[in-house]
Amino acid sequence: MMDDIRVPIYLVTGFLESGKTTFLDFTLQQEYFAIDGKTLLILCEEGEEEYDMDKLKLTNTVVEVIEDEEDLTPQICICIVLDVTK
Numbered sequence: 001m002m003d004d005i006r007v008p009i010y011l012v013t014g015f016l017e018s019g020k021t022t023f024l025d026f027t028l029q030q031e032y033f034a035i036d037g038k039t040l041l042i043l044c045e046e047g048e049e050e051y052d053m054d055k056l057k058l059t060n061t062v063v064e065v066i067e068d069e070e071d072l073t074p075q076i077c078i079c080i081v082l083d084v085t086k
Contacts, residue, residue: 007081008035021049028059038062040084044072 014020024041027033039061041051046065056063062084066072 017047021047021051025051025055028061029055034059038084040064040081042066042080044069
């Protein structure tokens with residue numbers, strides 16, 4: 001029997017240029033947010049601020065970019081999560 005995979009999910013939304021990237025960049029670096037294993041960051045837009053990939057590597061964060069909102073389906077999200085938790 002396969003063990004249940006439990007993955008906490010946080011949804012961060014906001015207007016363009018409202019500070020989502022800055023908020024996530026700060027939060028991912030905090031000790032209280034650190035988890036065992038990988039953190040998956042799914043990006044559905046790319047704003048003016050960019051993520052520092054070196055910092056994301058330090059926090060064991062994997063980035064998946066969804067280019068088209070039609071690609072953001074439950075099936076795709078499950079596949080991404082299963083791939084990251086291997």
